[in-house]
Amino acid sequence: MTTALITGASGGIGEAFARRLAEDGHDLVLVARSEEKLRELRDELQAEHNITAHYIAVDLTGFEADKQLFDETEKNGIEVDWLINNAGFGSMGDFATLDLERELGMIDLNISVLVALTHRYIGKMRERKSGTIINVSSTAGFQPIPFMATYAATKAFVTLFSEAIAEENRPYGIQVFALCPGSTKTDFHAAAGIDASMGFKGQETADDVVETAMRAVGSKRAKIISGWTNWVVATGVNFLPNSLITRVMGKGLRGKFQKDQ
Numbered sequence: 006m007t008t009a010l011i012t013g014a015s016g017g018i019g020e021a022f023a024r025r026l027a028e029d030g031h032d033l034v035l036v037a038r039s040e041e042k043l044r045e046l047r048d049e050l051q052a053e054h055n056i057t058a059h060y061i062a063v064d065l066t067g068f069e070a071d072k073q074l075f076d077e078t079e080k081n082g083i084e085v086d087w088l089i090n091n092a093g094f095g096s097m098g099d100f101a102t103l104d105l106e107r108e109l110g111m112i113d114l115n116i117s118v119l120v121a122l123t124h125r126y127i128g129k130m131r132e133r134k135s136g137t138i139i140n141v142s143s144t145a146g147f148q149p150i151p152f153m154a155t156y157a158a159t160k161a162f163v164t165l166f167s168e169a170i171a172e173e174n175r176p177y178g179i180q181v182f183a184l185c186p187g188s189t190k191t192d193f194h195a196a197a198g199i200d201a202s203m204g205f206k207g208q209e210t211a212d213d214v215v216e217t218a219m220r221a222v223g224s225k226r227a228k229i230i231s232g233w234t235n236w237v238v239a240t241g242v243n244f245l246p247n248s249l250i251t252r253v254m255g256k257g258l259r260g261k262f263q264k265d266q
């Protein structure tokens with residue numbers, strides 16, 4: 006029996022991973038802040054599938070939270086075979102007027118916590134010469150995005166970091182990849198302050214994204230884009246200069262966020 010630790014398992018893509026991995030017979034460690042949701046999910050998945058699930062309710066941006074999480078799994082003798090670094094959030098608006106604490110908190114959760122958990126668990130995976138690490142990134146990280154500047158940059162980091170350590174860890178039997186969804190139907194947009202008027206046509210579901218990830222397990226690819234349309238757009242963007250992309254995107258959003266201009 007293998008165990009998957011999923012951050013951000015209380016909803017959205019993380020919850021969809023939990024449901025899918027439970028169905029496939031993996032034991033689980035569910036991590037997020039919302040204790041009630043985690044407890045209910047644990048109870049449901051244990052009742053429906055022949056698995057053991059634990060939950061750890063923690064704010065991952067808290068002081069040494071990644072260490073506490075690692076120590077907790079070690080203390081309980083839990084070997085983490087799959088690490089799914091999924092917890093993350095975004096923001097949208099004119100960077101100069103966004104709340105600085107929140108922007109820094111985003112960098113902390115989307116980057117620092119992901120790096121710290123990867124570092125803590127990958128050593129154990131190397132000893133066992135096996136493991137799977139899925140870092141949930143985003144197609145937002147494929148180009149600079151005015152009015153979503155910090156979020157897009159955090160995801161650029163996640164993708165490049167994941168691709169690099171995928172190569173470093175290939176000889177140790179560990180698969181690492183960046184999973185890059187496009188816009189997906191979850192609570193992400195509400196949490197990021199992105200209103201529905203932006204239009205979310207062609208969104209994938211969280212289950213679609215997880216299905217893409219599961220198909221990629223066992224492959225040699227280190228960057229996985231979810232959804233055919235997202236793949237076409239992301240590939241097309243490679244051929245355009247960032248100066249053009251930022252100009253076009255900035256023009257489209259300036260009227261919404263910089264009404265004085």
Ligand SMILES: NC(=O)c1ccc[n+]([C@@H]2O[C@H](COP(=O)([O-])OP(=O)(O)OC[C@H]3O[C@@H](n4cnc5c(N)ncnc54)[C@H](OP(=O)(O)O)[C@@H]3O)[C@@H](O)[C@H]2O)c1
Nearest residue numbers: 013015016017018037038039065093143188189191192193
């Ligand atoms: N939805 C999209 O359009 C989209 C597209 C591309 C990439 N992504 C990425 O997909 C990942 C999952 O997002 P989602 O779409 O599933 O959004 P979501 O529904 O808002 O889920 C975010 C998860 O992260 C957890 N979380 C947030 N802050 C946390 C903290 N400080 N400590 C611990 N857990 C925390 C939340 O749980 P609690 O609130 O209970 O802590 C929740 O379980 C993110 O990394 C996001 O950037 C999303």
